[in-house]
Amino acid sequence: MTLLDSGTRRFRLWPLASAPAALLTQTDAPATPAPRSEHVTWESEAFIPVSRFEIAERMVTSGQWGADSPDTIRRLFRYMSAWRHVVYKERLDELEQTYQPFSPETDLLRVGEFTAAQQADYRDRFISGMARLLRQANYIEVPRQDVHSMMRGTSQYGLDLKVELEDFEECIIHRRGTDFRTEQRRSMWTLYLFKHKVRFPVYQRLCVLLKLWPEEERINQVMAERKVPRWRATRIVRKSRSTLPAGLDSDKIYIKLFKDIPHADLEMLFPNTQVRFSRLDKLRLGGSAASGVGLGIFGAFTKLMAVAVFTPYALVIAIFGLIGIIIRQVMGFFNQRTQYMKVLAENLYFHSLADNRSAFTLLANRAEEEDIKEEMLLYAVLATEPIHRHELPDVKAHISSYLRQQFDVDVDFDIDDALGRLIRDGLVTEGPDGLLATLTPTQALMHLDGMWDSYLHPQGMDRRLLDDDAPDARR
Numbered sequence: 001m002t003l004l005d006s007g008t009r010r011f012r013l014w015p016l017a018s019a020p021a022a023l024l025t026q027t028d029a030p031a032t033p034a035p036r037s038e039h040v041t042w043e044s045e046a047f048i049p050v051s052r053f054e055i056a057e058r059m060v061t062s063g064q065w066g067a068d069s070p071d072t073i074r075r076l077f078r079y080m081s082a083w084r085h086v087v088y089k090e091r092l093d094e095l096e097q098t099y100q101p102f103s104p105e106t107d108l109l110r111v112g113e114f115t116a117a118q119q120a121d122y123r124d125r126f127i128s129g130m131a132r133l134l135r136q137a138n139y140i141e142v143p144r145q146d147v148h149s150m151m152r153g154t155s156q157y158g159l160d161l162k163v164e165l166e167d168f169e170e171c172i173i174h175r176r177g178t179d180f181r182t183e184q185r186r187s188m189w190t191l192y193l194f195k196h197k198v199r200f201p202v203y204q205r206l207c208v209l210l211k212l213w214p215e216e217e218r219i220n221q222v223m224a225e226r227k228v229p230r231w232r233a234t235r236i237v238r239k240s241r242s243t244l245p246a247g248l249d250s251d252k253i254y255i256k257l258f259k260d261i262p263h264a265d266l267e268m269l270f271p272n273t274q275v276r277f278s279r280l281d282k283l284r285l286g287g288s289a290a291s292g293v294g295l296g297i298f299g300a301f302t303k304l305m306a307v308a309v310f311t312p313y314a315l316v317i318a319i320f321g322l323i324g325i326i327i328r329q330v331m332g333f334f335n336q337r338t339q340y341m342k343v344l345a346e347n348l349y350f351h352s353l354a355d356n357r358s359a360f361t362l363l364a365n366r367a368e369e370e371d372i373k374e375e376m377l378l379y380a381v382l383a384t385e386p387i388h389r390h391e392l393p394d395v396k397a398h399i400s401s402y403l404r405q406q407f408d409v410d411v412d413f414d415i416d417d418a419l420g421r422l423i424r425d426g427l428v429t430e431g432p433d434g435l436l437a438t439l440t441p442t443q444a445l446m447h448l449d450g451m452w453d454s455y456l457h458p459q460g461m462d463r464r465l466l467d468d469d470a471p472d473a474r475r
Contacts, residue, residue, distance in 0.1 A: 136367035177204030
């Protein structure tokens with residue numbers, strides 16, 4: 001079976017505008033997945049949820065490479081992967097350097113001295129580098145207004161959480177992959193006797209980048225926004241930050257990676273999350289406290305009335321009994337809040353993947369993986385059939401169709417990004433007429449070997465070849 005084979009016939013890469021009607025069938029067109037929930041908007045993503053090793057092996061054994069042996073193709077893909085790895089190693093070094101002034105967990109005795117201008121430059125470079133890394137890893141940014149709307153949903157863990165997003169100078173959230181999760185839970189509707197299935201949507205991966213406003217700047221903002229005096233603004237800011245962990249520094253940038261986060265529970269990812277009682281909790285605990293205290297007062301009064309003569313001892317015993325009842329009811333509120341904090345901590349423990357430096361190191365690995373998969377898929381098409389640039393939409397549709405047929409995944413293949421990298425690496429060239437010429441596997445191996453020689457001798461390497469955002473160094 002060739003790469004673009006549906007299982008019944010070979011896909012031909014016709015220009016979309018002139019494709020015969022027979023080609024525009026449901027088999028050729030990328031399928032639109034049926035909505036899996038009326039409350040969740042599902043969309044195809046550029047993320048390819050298949051291992052690069054599985055994709056490579058499937059293409060190596062496809063029989064489409066003519067005289068080139070499977071070992072040659074495997075070696076070519078290994079060379080392509082190695083070159084992409086060194087590109088991301090350079091980017092990771094840049095991120096680690098620019099993150100030094102903002103790292104909250106450095107173990108170095110000295111990280112250097114930075115002026116305010118240097119810190120501002122490092123901060124801009126680091127945040128832009130993180131944004132590029134997330135794009136290459138096929139993460140999608142969640143706008144802040146969407147975060148607000150998501151936080152209005154009902155928690156899947158029975159928690160009522162509140163977060164002041166305005167406390168953060170930087171609050172950047174990216175997501176990748178949406179799926180459903182099913183759990184067995186008890187509820188009040190079954191009197192907590194039986195478990196029932198609960199199915200809810202989750203983000204398979206979430207990245208959160210946070211930086212707090214300095215306290216003085218935030219106080220000034222609150223004064224201007226709410227028209228309140230400084231003492232009042234100070235109380236508001238300090239109350240909203242009362243749940244922040246000790247040692248959290250407004251000069252540092254915090255990065256967190258999570259997995260399988262329910263859509264309605266984004267609040268639990270923030271360090272200033274406040275756990276509140278739900279209306280049901282307030283009604284239950286308030287009713288219990290009122291009845292308990294009321295019965296305590298009534299009991300104390302009846303005991304005193306039963307004594308013929310009011311003695312100091314009887315009065316003290318009644319008062320201490322009443323105080324004990326009040327303390328017991330108050331502790332009920334604290335115990336319930338502690339239980340909620342325990343649920344919050346347990347869920348964060350099992351959902352957390354990486355923090356800070358380890359987070360962007362893992363992201364670099366994932367971005368490298370995505371680039372390699374895209375390049376292998378596109379090269380396999382361009383190396384076996386002559387393609388013009390105006391045929392690229394058809395190529396994209398066919399690669400998406402191949403992934404769906406072979407691996408049962410729906411992907412919005414990022415063809416422009418992959419083609420740009422192949423051109424910059426010299427594996428593909430574009431003629432004046434738009435024809436895309438591709439090196440054969442043997443030629444590509446020799447070319448990549450030469451690039452490695454140039455990299456090991458930096459005076460012979462154009463450094464723009466290590467930067468996907470730079471103009472094509474060969475033009």
